[in-house]
Amino acid sequence: MRQRYALRVNGETRETEAEPHESLLDVLRENLRLTGSKKGCNEAECGSCTVLLNGRPVVSCLVLVPDAVGRDIVTIEALAGDGTPHPVQRQMVEQGGVQCGYCTPGMIMSAYALLQENPHPTDEEIRFAISGNICRCTGYGKIVKAVRAAAEEVGRAAS
């Protein structure tokens, strides 16, 4: 049965109608037109649908929409909400961490969540944080480099 849901997405309350078995990912993409989060495997294997729920990265393909009610949802669209790319986004471009781009939004959300919690991660911590995001192009080296560079940039800006 279709129901009305009020979701708090990127700081705004958005009303939408959906079936309770629909995933947060489908509702974000199809109903709210936030298509930055990608639908890769739809089974939690690839991480391309990663968003933050109450500050924590989750695979939105496995979150049923009623479970997102009352929680803060942050999608990739919020990171450059004011038109300025976040350091993680800029460094992904500058360091060559983006090739086909399909994994990029999820990868960035995982990296962003890591830096929120741990502003000075080691390479091992970066690799652990993005281990649920599959990239079939880059070999990960340049992505790790981009996250490290973004951490340094955020650190410099804060000091």
Added chain:
Amino acid sequence: MRFDYFEPATLEEAGELLREGKGARKPLAGGTDIVIQLRRRVVRTQGLVNLKRIPELWGWAREPGEGLRLGACTPMRDLETAAAVGERFPSITEALRVVGSLQLRNIASVGGNLCNASPSADTAPPLVALGATASVRTPESRLETVPVENFFEGPGASVLGTGGLLLAVEVPEPAPCTGDAFERFTPRSAMDIAIASAAAAVTLDAAGERVAAARIALGAVAPTPVRALRAEEFVLEKELTPDVVARAGRAAMDECQPIDDIRGSAAYRRELVGILVRRVLRQAMERARARSETETV
């Protein structure tokens, strides 16, 4: 994948909804197993009863000297990042760190991992080795305590049956000079399911030399997670020399009942059991020694 959806606020309501469903409704915790099973249509259900809005099923508590209690719906990642869990029960943290991905563990619950009752459930071997118990609400609303080692009845089947609920898991405080460890083998280091896994909890005597008590649990090598009872008995009152550890590994190889499947052959799994049991016994012993040093200081 259509179904009715319920969000009970209390255990009583949840129990009633499941009872009314007469087996056609399923409980939902993190959903990381059942949502995929429903989408693949390997499981069908008329309704999901979401347990995550029931406060009693959330959170964990660790009081020194009083073990660990964790609510069934607590996300895996909460425990994984808890220093108070990792310093006393490293095998639990080691198992949690390899389940799916970080984004999955922020959703998936420990209770769900047990209730899904996969023979390869990563959290099962450490909980079995540590002698954990499950608090269960039966379909008749009775509260029961079941050792986690008796919780599983077969692939996908547990003592809960169709209307029961897992409420919490309790891990007793280990005896002094006890160490524990978990290891699993997967071809990939992320996003993979164990071909075989093992956990051990070893208590050494006061001198830190001989084994006073040992529990060894195996995953993915039988229809349910199982204890390696003959290996446990073999190491009792012995020093864990390389020879003793190797022979314990062989005993465990003989008593597991692996199958051939897409992930590995039975023979390969058996071989892995020998190696994993050696590793977890050695690691558990080293941790028990380290602990006995800090405890006597």
